[in-house]
Amino acid sequence: MLARVVLPREIAAALPRLAAAALPREACALMTGRRSGDALVITGLAPSSNLAAAGDAFEIDTALHLRLQRRTRAVAAIWHSHPSGAAIPSARDAAGAWDQGLAWIITARGETTAWLPLGEGRGFAPLPLVPA
């Protein structure tokens, strides 16, 4: 079971900038990574267009997801920002987190957190985020 997420500093530093660039909307991206024991080590960041119609939501570009997965076989996490509110999953996030194979990373007010989906409608468990 996944116990922590290791986030390289250069990717961690890019997240608040992507979040700011998308304002007032949510920013979103996919991350690639590899497992190392009980850790998920993030290795790449692929910013996505936010295809959601609503202002307080995000939707990753499915074409980007498929392309990235075909090329890397390593899509490991979904990242998005909360323009207002805290870096914790919203009720909408919980409803959309059906894939237990992907970690969720959230940035709000300069703070970034990691979460493990527990399955359809069951919310998230927090994951320690370790800088690398």
Ligand SMILES: [Zn+2]
């Ligand atoms: Zn959210």
